[in-house]
Amino acid sequence: DVKVTQSSRYLVKRTGEKVFLECVQDMDHENMFWYRQDPGLGLRLIYFSYDVKMKEKGDIPEGYSVSREKKERFSLILESASTNQTSMYLCASSSNGREAFFGQGTRLTVV
Amino acid sequence: DQQVKQNSPSLSVQEGRISILNCDYTNSMFDYFLWYKKYPAEGPTFLISISSIKDKNEDGRFTVFLNKSAKHLSLHIVPSQPGDSAVYFCAASVQGGGADGLTFGKGTHLIIQP
Numbered sequence: 001d002v003k004v005t006q007s008s009r010y011l012v013k014r015t016g017e018k019v020f021l022e023c024v025q026d027m028d029h030e031n032m033f034w035y036r037q038d039p040g041l042g043l044r045l046i047y048f049s050y051d052v053k054m055k056e057k058g059d060i061p062e063g064y065s066v067s068r069e070k071k072e073r074f075s076l077i078l079e080s081a082s083t084n085q086t087s088m089y090l091c092a093s094s095s096n097g098r099e100a101f102f103g104q105g106t107r108l109t110v111v
Numbered sequence: 112d113q114q115v116k117q118n119s120p121s122l123s124v125q126e127g128r129i130s131i132l133n134c135d136y137t138n139s140m141f142d143y144f145l146w147y148k149k150y151p152a153e154g155p156t157f158l159i160s161i162s163s164i165k166d167k168n169e170d171g172r173f174t175v176f177l178n179k180s181a182k183h184l185s186l187h188i189v190p191s192q193p194g195d196s197a198v199y200f201c202a203a204s205v206q207g208g209g210a211d212g213l214t215f216g217k218g219t220h221l222i223i224q225p
Contacts, residue, residue, distance in 0.1 A: 004154070006154075009152075031212075033212045035215075037149075040120070040217060041217060042117075042200065042215045042216055042217035042218050043155070043200060043215040043218075044215075045212050045214075048212050058212065090154050090155070092154075092212075098143055098145075098160065098204060099145065099157050099160060100157075100202075100212070100213055101157070102147075102154035102155045102156070103154050104153055104154045105152065105153060105154045107152065
């Protein structure tokens with residue numbers, strides 16, 4: 001079974017902090033994604049990566065950056081956390097651009 | 112502009128009856144469609160998919176129908192069970208654009224009533 005693991009289930013951070021969300025997949029997938037889920041807005045793509053050290057902006061990249069130094073790991077960085085970044089963050093990976101496998105999610109609260 | 116639309120935020124169905132969840136799309140380049148199920152505080156899990164070369168795909172209690180001319184797909188769950196209560200997301204992708212990720216609808220919250 002494909003496994004996508006996000007480092008934290010729940011996080012509480014203060015406004016202005018730099019926040020790192022880590023994601024690791026064990027299926028040697030080329031493509032990795034970060035989404036956020038908000039009530040009434042569905043899943044929105046923040047950033048994605050199709051190869052090591054490659055990254056592309058998704059639909060809502062503002063306030064975020066990413067890092068992919070190794071194929072299995074994709075990190076989402078909130079440079080200076082703000083309250084409007086309180087959300088559920090979901091990491092996913094895929095190999096063929098079809099079915100994406102998701103991690104369990106990180107519920108981030110910025111206070 | 113929303114390319115994948117789920118116009119029903121919620122749907123309530125009696126246990127044992129059929130649940131029908133609908134999804135519309137606007138991008139004619141989409142050629143692969145998926146349904147995901149999501150419980151609170153968990154990541155979405157893949158449920159069923161369909162390629163644009165087909166009009167129906169079935170997997171146990173779940174069937175997805177695709178009407179390309181109407182740019183519409185639906186997910187049928189028969190019979191509905193209490194464990195089916197969740198948020199269902201419709202998603203779509205473009206051939207060759209797999210690295211770009213999936214485009215999701217806003218989700219439909221399905222509630223199965225006993």
